[in-house]
Amino acid sequence: MNAELSPEEKEQLLSALHARFEKNGNRHAGVEWAKVKKKLEGSPGKLWSLNEMERTGGEPDVIGYDKNTDEYIFYDCSAESPKGRRSLCYDRAALDARKEFKPENSAVDAAEAMGIELLTEQQYRELQQTGNFDTKTSSWVKTPDEVRKLGGAVFCDRRYNTVFLYHNGADSYYAARGFRGVLRV
Numbered sequence: 505m506n507a508e509l510s511p512e513e514k515e516q517l518l519s520a521l522h523a524r525f526e527k528n529g530n531r532h533a534g535v536e537w538a539k540v541k542k543k544l545e546g547s548p549g550k551l552w553s554l555n556e557m558e559r560t561g562g563e564p565d566v567i568g569y570d571k572n573t574d575e576y577i578f579y580d581c582s583a584e585s586p587k588g589r590r591s592l593c594y595d596r597a598a599l600d601a602r603k604e605f606k607p608e609n610s611a612v613d614a615a616e617a618m619g620i621e622l623l624t625e626q627q628y629r630e631l632q633q634t635g636n637f638d639t640k641t642s643s644w645v646k647t648p649d650e651v652r653k654l655g656g657a658v659f660c661d662r663r664y665n666t667v668f669l670y671h672n673g674a675d676s677y678y679a680a681r682g683f684r685g686v687l688r689v
Contacts, residue, residue: 553619560588585641585682594657598674611683620685
C-alpha cells in the first residue's frame with residue numbers, strides 16, 4: 505500500500521476524477537474542483553488508493569467535504585457494486601473459517617490493502633440519496649461488532665426504490681456482492 509503513481513497514471517486518474525466530478529455535480533454541491541485537485545496533488549498515498557478504487561471499478565467521486573477535518577470525502581459511485589471487488593466473504597476470520605470453496609479474499613482485507621474503509625450503513629444510505637446504486641448487486645457494509653461476534657455480517661442493496669439492509673453469514677460470498685469504500689483526503 506501507499507505506492508506512488510507514475511506521472512502518467514496520476515494525470516490519467518486526475519483526468520477521470522475531474523470528468524466524473526463535473527458530470528455529477530449533484531453529489532458535491534458547493535465543492536470546487538481546483539481545491540480538490542490541490543489536496544489530491546499533495547497526497548500521493550491517497551491518490552494511489554483512489555487509483556485502486558478506480559482500477560477495481562469503483563468510479564470514486566467526491567460526496568462531501570468535512571469542514572472540521574478539512575477533508576474531501578470520496579465514495580465508490582459505480583452503478584453496481586465494483587466488479588473488481590465481488591465474490592468476497594466479509595473478513596479474514598470468515599475466510600479462515602471456510603473449510604472449502606474459499607473465495608480469493610475478504611472485503612475487509614481488500615479494503616485495507618487499498619487504503620480505504622467499507623462504507624457504513626449510514627454512508628451507504630447517504631450515497632443512495634445521490635442516485636440509484638446496487639439495483640442488481642449488493643455491497644457488504646461495515647458490520648456492527650455485536651453482529652460480527654455472532655458470525656454474521658450485513659450488506660445493503662436497492663430494490664423497489666428502497667434501500668435494504670440484510671444479514672448473512674460472514675463467510676458467505678456471491679458473484680453479485682462486493683463492497684463500496686470511502687476515502688478521506
